[in-house]
Amino acid sequence: MSERASLLLTLADDELIVGWRDSEWTGIAPTLEEDVAFSSIAQNEIGHARALYELAAADLGTDADALAFDREPSEYACAPLVELRLLDDWAMTIARRYLYEQADQVRISALVSSSDPELAGLAAKIDREEVYHRLHAELWAERLAGEPRFRSAVEELWPYALGVVAPEQRDELARRVGLPLPSNGLLQGHARGTHTDELEPLWTEMTEVRRSIPGAQW
């Protein structure tokens, strides 16, 4: 697989899986406004995944749905951070949203200046839309800043957040979030390339309908 297709799948898988996890709050968020917010963010993240898959699919001679749903769990390139099932812990959920958006901003901003015009154009579009997700995360991080549960959730997920970005982007992410870089040993098991036990049950549910009639036209 080309370097470009592999990068696109990395981004798309993160966006699909984080969107799927965020959508788990639809109908059960602690307030109606958050129900709307999480549903909308999830829809938009999955929309980003679709656009990224479409670009990868053109290179790989397949289509976006096949990439999203027809691979084995082990073939997904998502980072462990997005796989975690955090229901029904609001502090952990907001900590993930906050850290994911920070990490995503680091890598998407870098892609905006890519020499690949399709990649740079799509990254610019995604970057502009993500502003609203970042504002939402920023609002909650500000509101929960003094809460011990939120602070410990951020600390617990911090090594996972570092697994979202490329190793050379970790310093920048640490500066943004204001947390120290842990030792390499502590990053083990949190980096991309490994999967948590929580991906497979997610995959089973996510692909259940599509797998029920293989090859069907929906």
Next chain:
Amino acid sequence: MTAAQVWAAIDEIPDPEIPVISLVDLGVIRDVAVDGNVVRIELTPTFLGCPAVDAMRRALEETVAALGAEAEVAVVHDDSWSTDSITPAGREKLRAAGFAPPAPRAAGKTTLVQLRSKAFRCPYCGSTATRLENIFGPTPCRSIRWCADCRQPFEQFKTI
């Protein structure tokens, strides 16, 4: 057939989610090129998560078919669409229908301070005594605000 005829025909296609405004007024039609019996149309979504893109594509294909030609619709994913692309007529149609039109795209990115500012006008009574209720609304392109003067919620187009 000329491109102008195609533009005139597709100017009749309403946005699937906000039918008061046409696809042309919304600014999502980036280009129309006529090549014999084939009409190539470039469509760009407002937001990537917008579920209306497929409905837009079908409407374009049907409209061009009614003109006796064949449409090739390409969906372009780049940063070329902005809420600044909505035409002045389109902005007025939005406002009249109770959607506050988007603020112009600023040089920098939208900030929380801007969203919380009172620069947003209520589409019903014109008051600027409005506050942000939710960054997110019923579709990715809209936020929810509240007007303290006429005491009504309203939908604000997000600047993008």
